[in-house]
Amino acid sequence: MRVTVIGTGYVGTVTGACLAYLGHRVTCVDTDEAKIAKLRRGETPIYEPHLPELLELAAGRGGIDFATELAGPVAESDVIFIAVGTPPLATGEADLSYLSAAAHGIGAAMDGSRYRVVVNKSTVPVGSGNLVETLVREGIAEASPAGHRGIDFGVASNPEFLREGCAVADSLYPDRIVVGAGDARTLELMRELYRPLVAQNFPPPPGAPRPASMGEVKLLAATLTSAEMIKYAANAFLAMKIGFANEIANICERVGAEAPEVMAGMGLDSRIGARFLNPGVGWGGSCFGKDIRALLHTAMEYGYEGKLLRASLEVNAAQRQMVVQKLQEKLFILKGRTIGLLGLAFKPDTDDLRDAPSLYLAERLLQMDARVRAYDPVAMAACREQRPDLKIRYSESALELAEDADALVVVTEWREFANLDLEQLAHAMTTPIMVDGRNLFSPAEAIAAGFDYTGVGRCPRPRTAASRPRRQAVG
Ligand SMILES: NC(=O)c1ccc[n+]([C@@H]2O[C@H](COP(=O)([O-])OP(=O)(O)OC[C@H]3O[C@@H](n4cnc5c(N)ncnc54)[C@H](O)[C@@H]3O)[C@@H](O)[C@H]2O)c1
Incomplete structure (x- = not known):
């Protein structure tokens, strides 16, 4: 499948590399020109073990390239991932300005040549799936006021659970894949995208061997809202x-x-x-x-x-x-x-x-x-x-x-x-x-x-005083 990943940070770069390694044709897009220039030179903008090697292998499998403009890649893609940052505002709420810009840009780049799924991989508050859908629609309407009725797309939430430091293995051998989707067609496209990951029928890349206990991966289908909540609930629980x-x-x-x-x-x-x-x-x-x-x-x-x-x-x-x-x-x-x-x-x-x-x-x-x-x-x-x-x-x-x-x-x-x-x-x-x-x-x-x-919670005193049995008082 043709895939665009927007945002080449810790999540976007690893997601793009893994999907290309699985056989999809991927373009990673970022507004940060310095990051894209580095990736084009074969360097990674972040330190993540095994990522440089995976990017190299990915180029030879599905194929991966890097761009600063999203219009071209979006027009050619079946699946468009949003993996931009959602940093905190002073109030504690997530800053959705990067997500909004990306969603609007996706809409502006869409045409009616195929059905596309816009996938939210960024961690976003409950309801952001609906917001993304509206922003994409607004982007479409602004770019083609007359012809927007023939443009069809779905929105999915696919939260990311990778851990930095072992992101490659976490992405290739996940505990589960969560997909929140509002309709069957969107869900089906996401199932197709993740088929090799679910079946685990790809050769493990050097440096990221498949765990011996690894079987089929569970793809949990949920509503958009539940998928968004799953990510927050999981992180809150771990913390x-x-x-x-x-x-x-x-x-x-x-x-x-x-x-x-x-x-x-x-x-x-x-x-x-x-x-x-x-x-x-x-x-x-x-x-x-x-x-x-x-x-x-x-x-x-x-x-x-x-x-x-x-x-x-x-x-x-x-x-x-x-x-x-x-x-x-x-x-x-x-x-x-x-x-x-x-x-x-x-x-x-x-x-x-x-x-x-x-x-x-x-x-x-x-x-x-x-x-x-x-x-x-x-x-x-x-x-x-x-x-x-x-x-x-x-x-x-x-x-x-x-x-x-x-x-x-x-x-x-x-x-x-x-x-x-x-x-x-x-x-x-x-x-x-x-x-x-x-x-x-x-x-x-x-x-x-x-x-x-x-240390933390440790008692480096000799154990003897505390653990020695007390002598019984006599008389
Ligand atoms: N880092 C993690 O371990 C991790 C794990 C799970 C989920 N997440 C979530 O994934 C999301 C991304 O996290 P990250 O750590 O990869 O962030 P990051 O800050 O490392 O990367 C975000 C990238 O998005 C780019 N960007 C911003 N606006 C853009 C736009 N309109 N078009 C193209 N590119 C744009 C930025 O330039 C940056 O390179 C966040 O919502 C985060 O909460 C992160």
């Missing part, structure tokens, strides 16, 4: 699960329990599941905070107050602040102290800094007159470019970060950090204090290496 783990970890710290043990014990319950139960400095990224705020806003428009949703935001904000408190407990005075942040990206295997806990920490610590250094294997260039206001000193390695630092904070659990020589790091520091915001290290090993170690 809440992490928030719950953080809250339990905070109680564990106070009562002397080991949060990782507690989470392991909880996660073995098949009703709960082990994933998204790692306590830490809180979640970040472009989606959770933005989507919870947008859902709260929608609920408010309908006179409902989402108490759990609001608490989820509050717990997460407090968790970030907890790191500063731990540093204060260890160092007392933060003014003039040098704090090293190990990791900037909101999670490993991405260069995405949107709503990253590291940025909150850097801001707070700088406000408190501490000196902030950072080392990240991938995201330092993005941080320099996006946040020139933050007076961070960037280090070339974790060891350089540790040299003469008063404390290290593990903010991102990059794999390479797990193999660091802790003794060498501790030795290089002025005071070997570590706040392990991701519970990356074993407390015993960190302490043995010379660190004054604090």
Whole structure:
């Protein structure tokens, strides 16, 4: 099939590459000329493992190209995906201006030569499917006031569930595909588009092997409104699960329990599941905070107050602040102290800094007159470019970060950090204090290496006092 994907960010580029890899002929469109120029040169504008290789393979299968104008690609396409950003406004609601511009542009480019489906892949508030339909119609009417009656199209909602850092595998081997559609013809076209993905009958690309447990993928057909809600509900739940783990970890710290043990014990319950139960400095990224705020806003428009949703935001904000408190407990005075942040990206295997806990920490610590250094294997260039206001000193390695630092904070659990020589790091520091915001290290090993170690929900005290049976009082 002929496909256009509008927006070449984390979602659009991966979606375009995967659909072309599956055999569709894809054009990716973006208004950002620099991004399109990079993609045309065979470079990726974002850091995403295996994406450059997949783009190369995709060119040789269905075929993929890149454009800055949508008129030509839309006119030739059966399916047009909207994958533009929906960032938060100051009120918390989603900014739909990029979506609106794209939908209007699609309408203006349509003719009556074929039936097309306009698919919303951006995360959009409930009702946006209807808005897209209206905007496309308005675009059609403005572009061809006389001839718009012969132009037929459908609108679908196809929320995206990929995770940055493993977006290629998530897109090729999804847990499910959700399609919200108002009519059978639209749904049928979407089923046809996703047939190879549902059947899993394509050869896995090198670097993204098919999981052994992978069977047919469930395509869940829903109404437009339900599909839009599924995305928000899933993200809100995942954020809440992490928030719950953080809250339990905070109680564990106070009562002397080991949060990782507690989470392991909880996660073995098949009703709960082990994933998204790692306590830490809180979640970040472009989606959770933005989507919870947008859902709260929608609920408010309908006179409902989402108490759990609001608490989820509050717990997460407090968790970030907890790191500063731990540093204060260890160092007392933060003014003039040098704090090293190990990791900037909101999670490993991405260069995405949107709503990253590291940025909150850097801001707070700088406000408190501490000196902030950072080392990240991938995201330092993005941080320099996006946040020139933050007076961070960037280090070339974790060891350089540790040299003469008063404390290290593990903010991102990059794999390479797990193999660091802790003794060498501790030795290089002025005071070997570590706040392990991701519970990356074993407390015993960190302490043995010379660190004054604090994790999240962990009790690095020897167990003996708490676990030794009490001697019975005699007489
Ligand atoms: N990033 C994720 O992990 C993720 C996961 C699931 C869903 N989503 C959702 O997907 C959507 C896209 O997210 P993203 O992270 O890829 O965003 P992004 O900011 O990385 O990319 C959006 C792209 O759209 C382009 N754009 C904006 N207006 C345009 C227009 N009118 N025509 C053509 N291009 C236009 C921008 O230039 C940009 O390159 C959002 O709604 C987001 O909530 C994101």
